[in-house]
Amino acid sequence: MTNIHAIILAAGKGTRMNSSKPKVLQTLADNTLLGHVLKQAKLISQKIHVVYGFGGAQVQQTINDNHINWVEQKQQLGTGHAVQQATPHIEDNSISLILYGDVPLIQRATLEQLISACKTSGIALLSVILENPTGYGRIIRDNNIIQAIVEQKDASAEQLKVCEVNTGIMAVRTTLLKKYLNSLDTNNAQGELYLTDIIASAVNDGKTISSVITTDEFEVAGVNDKTQLAELERIYQQQKAAKYMQLGLSLKDPSRFDCRGELSFGQDCEIDFNTLIEGVVTLGNNTTIAPNCCIKNSKIGDNVTILANSVIEDAVIGNGASIGPFARIRPQANIGENAKIGNFVEVKKSTIGKGSKVSHLSYVGDSTVGKGVNIGAGVITCNYDGVNKHQTIIGDGAFIGSDSQLVAPISIGKNATIGAGSTITSSAPEGQLTLSRSKQRLFPSWKRPVKQ
Template sequence: MTDFAAIILAAGKGTRMKSDLHKVLHPIAGRAMLHHLMASIDTLGPKRKVVVVGAGRDQLEAALGDDAETRVQEPQLGTGHAVQQAEEPLGDFTGDVLVLYGDVPFVRGETMRAMLDRLHAEDAPKVVVLGFEPEDALAYGRVIADEHGRISKMVEFKDASEEERACSLCNSGLMAARAQDMFALLRRVGNDNAQGEYYLPDIVNIAISDGDTCAAVTASDPGEVAGINSRAELARAEAQWQDLKREEAMANGATLRAPETVFFSYDTQIGRDVTIDPNVVFGPGVRVADGAHIKAFSHLEGATVGEGAQVGPYARLRPGAVLEKDAFVGNFVEMKKSTLGEGAKASHLTYLGDTEVGAGANIGAGTITCNYDGYFKYKTTIGERAFIGSNSALVAPVTIGADAIVAAGSTVTRDVAPGELRMERAEQSIKPGWADRFHDTMKKKKRGETK
């Protein structure tokens, strides 16, 4: 494939979002819609990336970092004018140019490649347009093309004849052209229209009037070119993405007991023979190995779940949580920056923070690793096969040796040696008959018999 540059248009104000966050930075599956698009572009190895910005410029530049150049469109005089802003930074670039939109995040790398390949077909089109065929063409502009995709006319719906409106191929707005052709054609685009703007699609009709060929490539799925302009459309895009990810997970050998209730992140990795129960949410950075079981109402983020491990129900794994092979965390267990060794268990009502738990250890109900003193975090180390009794507090930094036992109800502030029993409890005080006398007194007081 020849060298190409991507121009991403993201200068719109996004007023329908009613948000202080720039429209293209709103997340889908935990990733900004702009970054979804950029990731697809990167699969093709672009030589240059230029993002045309306007309102919210500072937010976009911060989000992009060194990943792309930015150019400001001010004032905003239409899509053709926006693309022109990239001419100066591209300088003497002589490759192809692909024009994309920051609020159209789901365009696949394969589709972009098809557009660029079509640009170098035997008939050498000056411009390639990405078309799509929606179930209802509504008021989209039409692409009038023959069976080989050669375009005879681009027409807006309001200007189309009845015959042209019957055409099902619609204009997505995405285009490809050689850099010199793109900018030469744009210089000939006028703004003699009601809005006084310069429209990118006009370059197609100009090229055709010159006797040059222009061609269309059709997106395999209309959802690939869906634009996002409102919160409702954002929600539909999230649902579209989740449906695809669920299908992918099941096709790769995972069982989703209630697929519509499972929510993945953009980077979730699920192995084979994984079972995921209803109402499970995956935040960014989760890897689940073969044969694991994620039970209902669990939330995982930045966590690694080993082969055959079990999570939940009602468990929370925060960033840095690692379950090794056959480890188990049960209901109302929370882990943060902690490792549960092979076959180790924390079955219920436990918090493990900054903790290393050895293989085969058992963490009793109500155990807390006290890892924070209000200023710094400290580590707890629990050895292999250690047994931590229920309702224990392990005050870090502290080490519990292999095969040690911490008795239920203990508050441990010093290291426990391997094989040692540690019991840290206040001495029980016994007062026979005290409770009976207390109840008698309180009942009489309630009846008003005593003051």
């Protein structure tokens, strides 16, 4: 088995991004551009070398991967020079796969084709045919055999008519790569060491250059500014939406669906427009998500209804539950089977038992709520004393009247009833009514103020 060494060129500053971050740290679908490339490289490579330059410390700190060999390019002397920095770290009996940290949508299948072609010929490059090839190096062929790559600034008028262009991505047997890199010179318009010049050297050496032509121009598109970044974000999201729909997910409007993580789902799930998925999200069977919801790192069960404008983060939602509209389920919340969390309800670090209801305008935090509990409108668990958080425990079948405050630490017994408008500071016994109110009074002489 031939080892594959990925060389990812990531030294560019990305001036047109107008950002303090290096270009490869700009994000697409909540992952850095470099992160997307690394994800594909790790699937097929035994070793990864990242050539960094501008903002190198920031790049390494953000990626934070000890399995990467970080190689510094102190001077920006061209792509050939960048690859030269990595080759001393690469064994001769391997294949070097050259990738770019600002080309985030490259796919594993394409790279595998490229490596396979390299095993046959020793050198294989990836090209694409563009309607408008301006700015790209042209693939020059003779009788369909690749002879050279000519950069835009060095191309003749006839060569500029060629629409097959170089993507920069190539696979080369490392012995050949080292040989041809050593023969590079700066005799070109930019005065740099062009990696593409190794193709002409290989042809002069009698080598046949293999090629893989991708039909997806966005797969090999680089990112140079925020406009291009936004364009690739949309392409990426469209591709994800198409994939999910092919697997059975119903999307009301695929153009307004964003997945910035990984989504798995059962049968007959439906997602309405403007839903954002982040992190790792799992949906069971027959679950529906209404418009304008945000779900992050959560497990959603079967037959769950998530109503409009709800936010769910790092939570578990049980089978048959109903969430929202305008609900916020915060981290470490576990909503039980057939429970209901209604409009403008916030649940944080709490367990809500089977069949329990928190229907309106309530806050439940640091609490354990039993089965069949009814929590009325405007109820809050007062879990914070200004320094520490405290627990509220509500037993099965309890009824908490509207506009009550449960001052933790406190326990509400099984089947207990809390009268509306109460501030409960001591534990309430099971099966009994507990309330705290001042006696209702009349003030006959009182008059409403009159505007002066």
